[in-house]
Amino acid sequence: VAIERKSTGRVTLDDVAARAEVSRMTVSRVLSRPGDVAPATRTRVEAAITALGYQPDLGAREMAAGSSSIVAVVLPALDNPFFARTARGLAARLHQAGGHMLLSEGGYTPEAEEAAVRLLLSRRPRAIVLMGVDHTDQTRAMLRASGVRTIETWDLTPDPIDVCIGFSSYQAGFAVGEHFATTGRRRIIGCGTNLPRNRARLKGLEAAAAQHQIACETLVGDQPAAGLIQHGREMFTRALAKTPRADALFFISDTYALGALLEAARQGVRVPDDVAIVGFNDHDLASQWDPGLSTVTVPDTSMGAHAAARVLDPDAVAAPVVDLGFTLTLRGSSPP
Amino acid sequence: VAIERKSTGRVTLDDVAARAEVSRMTVSRVLSRPGDVAPATRTRVEAAITALGYQPDLGAREMAAGSSSIVAVVLPALDNPFFARTARGLAARLHQAGGHMLLSEGGYTPEAEEAAVRLLLSRRPRAIVLMGVDHTDQTRAMLRASGVRTIETWDLTPDPIDVCIGFSSYQAGFAVGEHFATTGRRRIIGCGTNLPRNRARLKGLEAAAAQHQIACETLVGDQPAAGLIQHGREMFTRALAKTPRADALFFISDTYALGALLEAARQGVRVPDDVAIVGFNDHDLASQWDPGLSTVTVPDTSMGAHAAARVLDPDAVAAPVVDLGFTLTLRGSSPP
DNA sequence: TTGAAAGCGCTAACAA
DNA sequence: TTGTTAGCGCTTTCAA
Numbered sequence: 001v002a003i004e005r006k007s008t009g010r011v012t013l014d015d016v017a018a019r020a021e022v023s024r025m026t027v028s029r030v031l032s033r034p035g036d037v038a039p040a041t042r043t044r045v046e047a048a049i050t051a052l053g054y055q056p057d058l059g060a061r062e063m064a065a066g067s068s069s070i071v072a073v074v075l076p077a078l079d080n081p082f083f084a085r086t087a088r089g090l091a092a093r094l095h096q097a098g099g100h101m102l103l104s105e106g107g108y109t110p111e112a113e114e115a116a117v118r119l120l121l122s123r124r125p126r127a128i129v130l131m132g133v134d135h136t137d138q139t140r141a142m143l144r145a146s147g148v149r150t151i152e153t154w155d156l157t158p159d160p161i162d163v164c165i166g167f168s169s170y171q172a173g174f175a176v177g178e179h180f181a182t183t184g185r186r187r188i189i190g191c192g193t194n195l196p197r198n199r200a201r202l203k204g205l206e207a208a209a210a211q212h213q214i215a216c217e218t219l220v221g222d223q224p225a226a227g228l229i230q231h232g233r234e235m236f237t238r239a240l241a242k243t244p245r246a247d248a249l250f251f252i253s254d255t256y257a258l259g260a261l262l263e264a265a266r267q268g269v270r271v272p273d274d275v276a277i278v279g280f281n282d283h284d285l286a287s288q289w290d291p292g293l294s295t296v297t298v299p300d301t302s303m304g305a306h307a308a309a310r311v312l313d314p315d316a317v318a319a320p321v322v323d324l325g326f327t328l329t330l331r332g333s334s335p336p
Numbered sequence: 337v338a339i340e341r342k343s344t345g346r347v348t349l350d351d352v353a354a355r356a357e358v359s360r361m362t363v364s365r366v367l368s369r370p371g372d373v374a375p376a377t378r379t380r381v382e383a384a385i386t387a388l389g390y391q392p393d394l395g396a397r398e399m400a401a402g403s404s405s406i407v408a409v410v411l412p413a414l415d416n417p418f419f420a421r422t423a424r425g426l427a428a429r430l431h432q433a434g435g436h437m438l439l440s441e442g443g444y445t446p447e448a449e450e451a452a453v454r455l456l457l458s459r460r461p462r463a464i465v466l467m468g469v470d471h472t473d474q475t476r477a478m479l480r481a482s483g484v485r486t487i488e489t490w491d492l493t494p495d496p497i498d499v500c501i502g503f504s505s506y507q508a509g510f511a512v513g514e515h516f517a518t519t520g521r522r523r524i525i526g527c528g529t530n531l532p533r534n535r536a537r538l539k540g541l542e543a544a545a546a547q548h549q550i551a552c553e554t555l556v557g558d559q560p561a562a563g564l565i566q567h568g569r570e571m572f573t574r575a576l577a578k579t580p581r582a583d584a585l586f587f588i589s590d591t592y593a594l595g596a597l598l599e600a601a602r603q604g605v606r607v608p609d610d611v612a613i614v615g616f617n618d619h620d621l622a623s624q625w626d627p628g629l630s631t632v633t634v635p636d637t638s639m640g641a642h643a644a645a646r647v648l649d650p651d652a653v654a655a656p657v658v659d660l661g662f663t664l665t666l667r668g669s670s671p672p
Numbered sequence: 673t674t675g676a677a678a679g680c681g682c683t684a685a686c687a688a
Numbered sequence: 689t690t691g692t693t694a695g696c697g698c699t700t701t702c703a704a
Contacts, residue, residue, distance in 0.1 A: 010460075012681055023691050028683065038689055053481060058458040059395050060681035063696050070438075078427060079420040088414040091441050095452075100459065102406075103439040105427050116431075122394040123436065124346075145389060229624045255620075262624055284591075285621070288565040288598055348697055359675050364699065374673055396697035399680050 011054045020048035031056060058100075069099040071311055072120040072128040074106035074113055077226060082253075082281045082300055083131050086153060089304025090129060097312050099126070106131075108195065108226070114139045121146050127311040129304075133157040133164060134196040151310060153303045155197050160320055165306045167326045169200035170207075172296045175328050176250050176278050177208025177216070179294075183336065185248035185276055188216040191235040191260075192252035193223065201252050201280065217243060232259020240269070248276045248334070254283035254295055261289060261333065276334035291332025299324040347390045356384035367392060405435040407647055408456040408464040410442035410449055413562060418589075418617045418636055419467050422489060425640025426465060433648050435462070442467075444531065444562070450475045457482050463647040465640075469493040469500060470532040487646060489639045491533050496656055501642045503662045508632045509537035511664050512586050512614050513544025513552070515630075519672065521584035521612055524552040527571040527596075528588035529559065537588050537616065553579060568595020576605070584612045584670070590619035590631055597625060597669065612670035627668025635660040 017024045022041060029037050030045040037045070048054075062068050071094055075083045091101050104120055106113035114136045120128060121142060127149040133156070143150045143161050150162035155169050173190070180188050188209050190202040202218045209216030219239050223231045235256055239249060251257040257279025264271050271277055271291055279286065279295040286293035302324060309316055330336045353360045358377060365373050366381040373381070384390075398404050407430055411419045427437050440456055442449035450472045456464060457478060463485040469492070479486045479497050486498035491505050509526070516524050526541040528534040538554045545552030555575050559567045571592055575585060587593040593615025600607050607613055607627055615622065615631040622629035638660060645652055666672045 010681090014681080024681090025683080025692080026690060029690085032683085036689075041689080055454075055458050055482075057399075057460055057681055059460060060399055060696090061683070063396060063399065063680095063698095064682040065684080066696065078424040079417055081415055081417055081420075084415040084417075084420060087439075088441070091414060091439070095440065095455075098455070100455070101439050103423075103427070103437050104431065105424070118391075119431075119434070119436070122391050124393055124395060146391075229620055233624070258621070259624065262626065266626060284565055285594070288569070288595065290598065290602060346697090350697080360698085361675060361700095362673085365674085368699085372673075377673080393697055396680090397699075399682095400697075400699040402680065402699090 010057075011052045012057075013054075016045065016048045016052055016054050019052060020045045068124050068126040069097075070102050070123060070125045071099055071308075072102045072104065072123065072125040074104050074116045074120065074128070074130050076106055076108045076131055078103070078105055080227070081283070082298075083154075085300035086131065086304040086307075089301035090308045091304070093305055093308035093312065097308075099308075099312070110134055110136045110139065114142075117142060121148065124148075127151060127307075129153065129307050132195075132197050133160070133166075135161070149311060149314065151307045153307060154298075155200070156321060156323055158321070163310060163320050163322070165303050165310065165322045165324065167298055167303075167324050168204075169197050170204040172280070172298070172326045173201035173204025173206075173250070174208045175204075175326070176201075176296065177205040178212070179278070179328060179330070179334070180248040180250070180276065181208060181212035181214055183276070183334070186214050187243060187246045188214065188248045188250065189239045189243055189246045190216065190218040190250045190252075191221070191239055191256060192218070193221055198252040202250075205250050217246075227253045227255035229255060229259040229262065232256030233263040234259075236260035236263045237267075240275070246275060249278070251277070251279045254279035254281045254286050254293060257293055257295070257333075258283060258285060258289070261291075261293060271333050272335060278334045282329060286329075287331065289333075294328075294330045294332075294334035297327040297329045299326065346393075347388045348393075349390075352381065352384045352388055352390050355388060356381040404460050404462040405433075406438050406459060406461045407435055407644075408438040408440065408459065408461040410440050410452045410456065410464070410466050412442055412444045412467055414439070414441055416563070417619070418634075419490075421636035422467065422640040422643075425637035426644045427640070429641055429644035429648065433644075435644075435648070446470055446472045446475065450478075453478060457484065460484075463487060463643075465489065465643050468531075468533050469496070469502075471497070485647060485650065487643045489643060490634075491536070492657060492659055494657070499646060499656050499658070501639050501646065501658045501660065503634055503639075503660050504540075505533050505536035506540040506543075508616070508634070508662045509540025509542075509586070510544045511540075511662075512537075512632065513541040514548070515614070515664060515666070515670070516584040516586070516612065517544060517548035517550055519612070519670070522550050523579060523582045524550065524584045524586065525575045525579055525582045526552065526554040526586045526588075527557070527575055527592060528554070529557055534588040538586075541586055553582075563589045563591035565591060565595040565598065568592030569599040570595075572596035572599045573603075576611075582611060585614070587613070587615045590615035590617045590622050590629060593629055593631070593669075594619060594621060594625070597627075597629060607669050608671060614670045618665060622665075623667065625669075630664075630666045630668075630670035633663040633665045635662065 104116040106116040192198040282297040440452040442452040526538040618633040
């Protein structure tokens with residue numbers, strides 16, 4: 001019984017083959033290993049390809065070959081400029097190698113991430129890139145069972161699902177605390193949110209303060225995780241209301257720190273004279289502000305680039321955990 | 337001759353079918369139209385699915401069904417916060433409907449976009465979303481020939497490839513010019529880059545100025561298209577050097593306008609007393625700054641949402657061109 | 673209600 | 689050098 005399927009209208013290998021009067025395989029070869037095809041045949045096939053405007057179907061090709069050139073990325077939020085830099089670093093190398101990037105918003109919760117991962121896995125990606133190391137058990141289990149190369153970024157963990165390329169949130173916070181201590185600050189407040197990644201930054205700050213025996217409190221906002229300038233303003237005000245004599249403020253994101261800077265100016269609080277401010281992530285505006293915003297510069301773009309390298313050449317580096325480090329960038333808001 | 341393929345290790349429909357002792361088709365039905373399967377059978381199949389941890393292969397499914405739930409998006413730059421908002425609006429609705437977003441960086445040139453489109457088309461996406469209406473002839477031809485639904489955003493054109501959802505760059509620029517004219521400004525300078533979308537904004541500005549018979553010059557920077565705060569500073573300085581008596585500055589992006597605000601403060605130029613400043617896109621910081629930055633608020637997120645709606649339900653709206661409009665948001669830097 | 677056959681567009685493995 | 693066969697994981701169409 002002949003089954004008639006409605007044609008998709010697309011030009012396929014068979015169309016090209018028919019026109020060039022060769023078999024489908026020969027056309028396939030012209031595309032993949034042209035050297036294996038006789039010049040005359042190749043010319044004929046290439047003419048047919050051009051004439052028909054044939055475009056190979058990558059999905060079909062990869063299904064047949066059992067490969068995949070899609071890398072799935074879960075971003076907490078698409079409009080977070082810092083994660084976007086990582087996606088960018090990844091995409092740049094990936095596109096160069098002909099790969100594709102499937103992007104999904106995972107919200108800021110592990111549960112939302114799990115849903116995103118589940119769906120993404122159904123696309124049989126070559127690898128999946130996650131921002132952060134805090135996931136549900138289900139997520140970890142799915143990922144491990146799938147055998148898909150998984151890359152965690154934006155933090156470090158001793159127990160990665162697969163590989164982890166990031167920097168130490170704790171160490172970064174610690175470095176800020178040390179900086180405050182050595183520049184004579186005596187009353188630190190760390191402001192942030194409840195995300196594990198951010199908590200680790202605050203913990204590092206506290207540890208450094210403890211080591212130097214100076215006061216350190218933390219202020220953990222209950223605002224939704226999306227970093228808004230406005231939240232920075234509020235945190236600044238709350239922090240100083242709670243501890244009027246505070247002389248050093250650390251914010252887990254420059255987005256908040258910029259809000260704090262704005263609010264300080266409005267309230268006539270002098271930075272860095274009255275209070276030093278240090279942020280995180282090196283926002284585009286941090287260096288442009290007056291005073292310049294001291295911040296922790298993280299390897300945002302290069303985490304993406306390294307992730308891509310790892311996907312493209314799995315054997316390039318063997319280590320499951322790669323620490324790319326961070327830099328304390330000191331500007332006017334909290335000078336050296 | 338029996339050909340042995342190395343097993344991918346993945347759990348397939350056949351594995352589930354074998355375990356549930358039914359045919360592959362029955363499993364497929366349990367997934368797509370469970371009502372068509374006898375309850376007892378269904379229970380057995382569902383148990384097998386759970387036991388095996390089966391995850392359907394969406395790529396294979398869509399290839400067989402001749403459908404696709406992937407929407408391809410070409411962004412000029414991944415870290416441009418304004419385009420990111422559009423991607424976000426798109427992703428939100430798309431994910432809700434189980435769709436996926438394939439993202440590609442198209443640089444800021446039509447040629448780079450063409451390369452991105454070509455590659456993306458090979459993925460047989462359900463639709464492809466472009467930022468802007470300026471494309472190479474090849475891009476337009478490919479897209480038209482492919483039959484893939486194409487959505488152009490961030491501008492308007494009388495001759496869309498397929499559908500266009502945006503706002504008028506020209507009208508927006510015109511509105512800014514009108515605003516300057518009616519608030520007593522007499523020497524306008526429009527600052528921007530050479531992108532067609534941006535040129536149209538400046539053209540609108542000039543047209544409004546001409547209509548009100550006031551002076552208007554434009555300053556088109558040759559900087560690479562990535563909007564840097566630093567460029568805004570430079571433009572501000574150059575503009576005032578060229579026309580010291582200018583009393584109104586329009587920047588085609590808030591990124592530049594913020595740089596200008598920063599530079600004005602540094603140079604002691606009073607805003608808005610000495611010079612009024614209006615930007616574009618309503619940057620997160622625009623409302624937070626002091627003075628607040630007047631700007632053109634565009635339907636960034638909603639262009640994405642509308643695009644998604646159009647992809648999900650092609651018949652929802654028939655019009656090939658949808659004008660979502662814009663708003664002139666006046667703040668301290670150029671008050672009403 | 674279930675299954676068998678055919679096929680989506682392509683490539684791996686083999687044979688000629 | 690080229691073609692044939694089988695099959696990637698799934699759905700469609702038709703038959704039972």
